[in-house]
Amino acid sequence: MRKRLPVFSAQYTIGIICEGDEEYDYIEKLKSLNVWNAQYRVMAFNALGNGNIPARYQDKYQNNVCDALFIFCDTDRKPYEQYEEIKAKINNFHGQSDAAENVVIFGNPCTMQIILMHWGQFNLPSHRKDKNAPLIEQCTGIKGYKAKEEQRRQLFSLINRDNYIRMKEYVAQLSQDDRQKNSSNFIKLLNNLHCEDGRWIQEFNEKLEC
Template structure:
């Protein structure tokens, strides 16, 4: 009797990335469409629609058991970073440890636009304020009076 080969079982590691808001979600969606992640990973993006929703969304996705790991991608915001520190505190509390957040939170400092602009230039933003960064966004992307609207994000991310 001939030997039968075992079937190849294709299993992708399922990862969830909770995005703070639209800019983070659109940026990571763009990266996903460019196939920057290894094919061994299935990356699922989840738009929290605001940093206040991140801890509850994280807990829900983590407890669902649908993902091998859940990450968070958010801004640090403005000093004194109260909202960012609150997110870290809640993630640590959820896991019952003092350092879980440092393993699952990826942040843009001062904001995700810093990361996006880094694709065109070596520029440092000193604030997450869209109005104060509008001239730099225009200089590198051609988008005038940036306010984070969907149509503006689309233009920036297809450049």
Template sequence: MPFRKLPIVLHKHKICIICEGDEEFDYLSCLKSLNVWNDNYEVVLDNAKGNGNIPARYQDRYQSGSFEIVFIFCDTERKPYEQFEDIKRKINSFHGTYNAAKHVIFYGNPCTMQIILSHWADVTLNTPAKKRNAHLIFQYTGVHDYKGKASQRKIILNKITKENYLFMLNRVRSMKNDDSSIGSSNFNLLLEYLSTDNDRWINTINSYLE
């Protein structure tokens, strides 16, 4: 069982979210800037710069003693989801329990753009391939030939508001919570945790991990 010393909570609950890459990091940074989350939480975002780096980054942040809880936000990518399944295996192994991953990993199947587009429409993406999704991204955001460039991400994220945040949340709530199903996500759970003033969920999740 991994050892860590939990921080003493004086004011806000300090939470770390490991983001798979730039798109996830920028998106969560955008949501954080909307001030739609409860002020009880101090959310620290950490860009892993690739899903292969997530398990080691998670272990480092978890054992640092700086956070009450550490989460992961990532894509499932394409079937058979080998890298995503590898992340889950490593998180479960780290905690020494078979279901730790389901409590700390928040995903979009097949990709984060599925969630981002939910700010404007009910959309099911069948692939994480940017080229194949470009027409839908253009339709709902006006960004032509999306390639994931920083300038393109900025244009899209500048269109996110408190109002369409609520539309996104309701749409994601209606998605399946089954990471093997295309068009699924459990991202709404993370947002609901961060929105409530009832912080008992932190101890509940940690009880599954420790």
């Protein structure tokens, strides 16, 4: 594994490997709100599927593309085999048993658990889009949501600075145990991106190199 160089920049590049279109579009929408500290330049990368995440992560990390690099993905359904495989590969890459605990930002059962918190405090019953569609329609007016491009565009057009604050408050109340349904550690990423002191980046990378 290539060792990362120390960070001495006045502006920091934060990379986020997104599982797919929904995660990528969501991060891009949040970027457009300009709610994060201006010293952070966020770059989202679409892995186009959870099976591609470890390779995309390894490539970006080894090439020092970013000052700090995260993964944003679903836990999906029990027994979370694909999710656990992603974590195992990240741990193996860094030669640590808990590297993924720092790197992986998750939504359980899926990213929609986070997205819907722009409108209220909800517990999704399932990762399945057909099961979640009635609640999505209740919050957004979008009928039969299947994450198609036009539906994603409509969904994320409804996100604004005001309901971003609401989401942040609700997500902070979720369990950060990825084995627990209706959980997420998304607040960790948000708090980092709001932080005025960029020294967290050095500390973050040092944890991965121990």
